[in-house]
Amino acid sequence: MIRLWVPLFILxxxxxxxxxxxxxxxxxxxxxxxxxxxxxxxxxxLGYDDIGRSIGDRLIVGARTSFLVAFSVxxxxxxxxxxxxxxxxxxxxxxxxxxxxxxDIFLAFPGILLAIALAGAxxxxxxxxxxxxxxxxxxxxARLARSQVLxxxxxxxxxxxxxxxxxxxxxxxxxxxxxxxxxxxIELSFGVASIVIAEAGLSFLGLGVQPPDASWGSMIRDGTxxxxxxxxxxxxxxxxxxxxxxxxNVLGDWMRDWLDVKSLTREx
Amino acid sequence: MTKFVLAxxxxxxxxxFGVSCLVFMLMHLIPGDPIDVMLGETAHPTDKDALRKxxxxxxxxxxxxxxxxxxLLHLDLGTSIHSGRAVTTILLERFPxxxxxxxxxxxxxxLVAFPLGIFAALRQHTxxxxxxxxxALTGVSIPNFxxxxxxxxxxxxxxxxxxxxxxxxLLSLVLPALTLGTAMAAILSRMIRSAVLEVIHEDFIRTAxxxxxxxxxxxxxxxLRNALLPVLTxxxxxxxxxxxxxxxxxxxxxxxxxGSLMIEAIxxxxxxxxxxxxLWISLMYIGINLVTDVLYALADPRIRLRHPS
Numbered sequence: 001m002i003r004l005w006v007p008l009f010i011l012x013x014x015x016x017x018x019x020x021x022x023x024x025x026x027x028x029x030x031x032x033x034x035x036x037x038x039x040x041x042x043x044x045x046l047g048y049d050d051i052g053r054s055i056g057d058r059l060i061v062g063a064r065t066s067f068l069v070a071f072s073v074x075x076x077x078x079x080x081x082x083x084x085x086x087x088x089x090x091x092x093x094x095x096x097x098x099x100x101x102x103x104d105i106f107l108a109f110p111g112i113l114l115a116i117a118l119a120g121a122x123x124x125x126x127x128x129x130x131x132x133x134x135x136x137x138x139x140x141x142a143r144l145a146r147s148q149v150l151x152x153x154x155x156x157x158x159x160x161x162x163x164x165x166x167x168x169x170x171x172x173x174x175x176x177x178x179x180x181x182x183x184x185x186i187e188l189s190f191g192v193a194s195i196v197i198a199e200a201g202l203s204f205l206g207l208g209v210q211p212p213d214a215s216w217g218s219m220i221r222d223g224t225x226x227x228x229x230x231x232x233x234x235x236x237x238x239x240x241x242x243x244x245x246x247x248x249n250v251l252g253d254w255m256r257d258w259l260d261v262k263s264l265t266r267e268x
Numbered sequence: 269m270t271k272f273v274l275a276x277x278x279x280x281x282x283x284x285f286g287v288s289c290l291v292f293m294l295m296h297l298i299p300g301d302p303i304d305v306m307l308g309e310t311a312h313p314t315d316k317d318a319l320r321k322x323x324x325x326x327x328x329x330x331x332x333x334x335x336x337x338x339x340l341l342h343l344d345l346g347t348s349i350h351s352g353r354a355v356t357t358i359l360l361e362r363f364p365x366x367x368x369x370x371x372x373x374x375x376x377x378x379l380v381a382f383p384l385g386i387f388a389a390l391r392q393h394t395x396x397x398x399x400x401x402x403x404a405l406t407g408v409s410i411p412n413f414x415x416x417x418x419x420x421x422x423x424x425x426x427x428x429x430x431x432x433x434x435x436x437x438l439l440s441l442v443l444p445a446l447t448l449g450t451a452m453a454a455i456l457s458r459m460i461r462s463a464v465l466e467v468i469h470e471d472f473i474r475t476a477x478x479x480x481x482x483x484x485x486x487x488x489x490x491x492l493r494n495a496l497l498p499v500l501t502x503x504x505x506x507x508x509x510x511x512x513x514x515x516x517x518x519x520x521x522x523x524x525x526x527g528s529l530m531i532e533a534i535x536x537x538x539x540x541x542x543x544x545x546x547l548w549i550s551l552m553y554i555g556i557n558l559v560t561d562v563l564y565a566l567a568d569p570r571i572r573l574r575h576p577s
Contacts, residue, residue: 104279105286109546110553111512117546120534121297197411201516204413205531217413224417224520228425238414246409253405 003254007247014244017060018067026057029212037230046236050226055236058214062237065215069130069199070192076134078188081141086172089149106139112198119207129208133198144187148180182259186252193248200241216241272565280558291547292336295539346540355544365435366514366525372445373510377452385460400457407454412513416447416520433522444521448513452506459502463495497568504560508553
């Protein structure tokens with residue numbers, strides 16, 4: 001049970017901070033020059049950064065950034081991806097062929113490389129990060145939905161629905177989609193983790209959120225310059241990031257065992 | 269077998285064509301006039317026109333694409349806007365560093381993952397197994413752009429054993445390779461563990477044990493040989509993660525490879541180089557996947573029979 005409650009607690013804190021962040025009495029962009037690189041103390045639990053801003057406050061804003069990006073990207077990518085996957089597999093023929101070719105082309109760019117290039121071309125900013133990551137992220141869902149539909153589209157209940165005169169759209173979304181939900185949910189949960197890392201990575205490279213807005217990735221980047229004198233500046237956002245990703249991965253593993261679809265999703 | 273290789277080769281060529289088109293389109297995603305972006309809006313109109321002509325940007329899109337593909341066939345990736353040198357030359361200069369980093373990371377990953385994964389599987393449900401899997405979970409959760417600074421802090425600043433950055437001898441390779449190799453080590457040890465677990469209960473293992481083979485021989489001669497096949501393909505796929513991880517790792521350590529070249533080019537808005545680096549990295553990835561596929565088919569005849577096309 002520890003595998004369920006610990007990650008849920010971490011993710012709960014993360015989401016609550018992200019959602020109620022703006023209502024909290026925090027001053028993430030307030031610069032206090034007397035506090036530059038102050039180490040953690042009783043009054044400021046996480047200390048201050050290189051221009052005297054509260055790291056704790058900035059972590060909360062950063063949580064909001066990563067939460068927002070992760071959920072927008074996963075939302076867009078999973079809907080677009082699974083729709084395309086279902087349509088391709090259900091219709092087959094040249095539609096499916098085209099889909100496979102497009103998927104193959106996108107998969108030929110390793111990891112977040114294409115997202116880095118896209119974000120680099122479109123210019124920095126949170127919307128462009130979401131767009132770039134969604135452009136890359138839909139492929140996984142499309143592939144998953146496609147392979148699942150191929151396996152179940154000849155099932156008896158689908159034939160029955162067709163015999164009863166159900167339209168293609170109805171069959172796809174009422175009779176096929178619900179059967180995909182278990183593997184899709186697992187893909188979604190791991191997807192959130194990889195998007196959280198990807199957003200922080202893009203921000204680390206300077207392609208994400210722009211200053212003075214905070215992202216955990218850009219906080220790590222800014223902190224690396226003061227590692228020797230003030231290691232807390234790098235450690236705080238890194239621990240936050242790792243806890244969230246760790247929690248999602250543990251939760252994803254737990255769900256995979258619970259829903260028992262281990263053989264359906266690919267090993268990570 | 270020849271038929272299988274040819275079919276895979278044909279589909280790889282098709283993918284390369286698609287990738288090239290996509291990379292070409294990347295340039296046209298730049299909001300506004302790319303010339304303005306590259307030279308600044310205050311640049312003299314004659315200069316702008318000259319650059320536009322030089323880059324062929326005044327032509328219609330499909331002609332530009334044709335020209336682009338034509339030049340690619342001659343391995344001409346254009347010239348850098350920043351330095352005026354051929355992109356291919358710059359890539360070739362930077363490539364050995366990335367290769368070295370990748371080799372270092374894979375070596376570290378394998379040195380860690382094989383003993384860890386095999387041992388965890390053989391001692392399933394013990395502290396060793398739990399510890400190894402906890403390491404694996406931490407390894408996949410720790411982002412390399414955080415691990416890198418931590419390693420610099422520990423290994424270079426506090427202990428002073430390794431240089432902070434740059435590429436200068438074997439010592440300077442240690443920290444970047446560790447940064448890049450950790451995630452791979454984590455994923456690989458999980459794979460190896462589950463692969464070994466899968467075969468360990470097979471009949472042929474029981475036979476080997478029954479005929480009195482020692483534990484070492486059973487594991488290395490019988491279990492591993494069968495467990496490693498699926499690991500091989502996944503290793504190929506993991507190589508992709510390695511390549512994109514190299515972009516961030518090289519930036520952290522100022523490692524003069526293809527990855528840091530790409531980020532520098534993005535910052536300098538040197539788009540021909542951005543296009544060149546991304547194309548180069550994907551081509552490598554496609555090539556490696558092709559090789560793993562063929563190796564896999566060579567090792568396991570069932571694969572090439574399953575895909576007769």
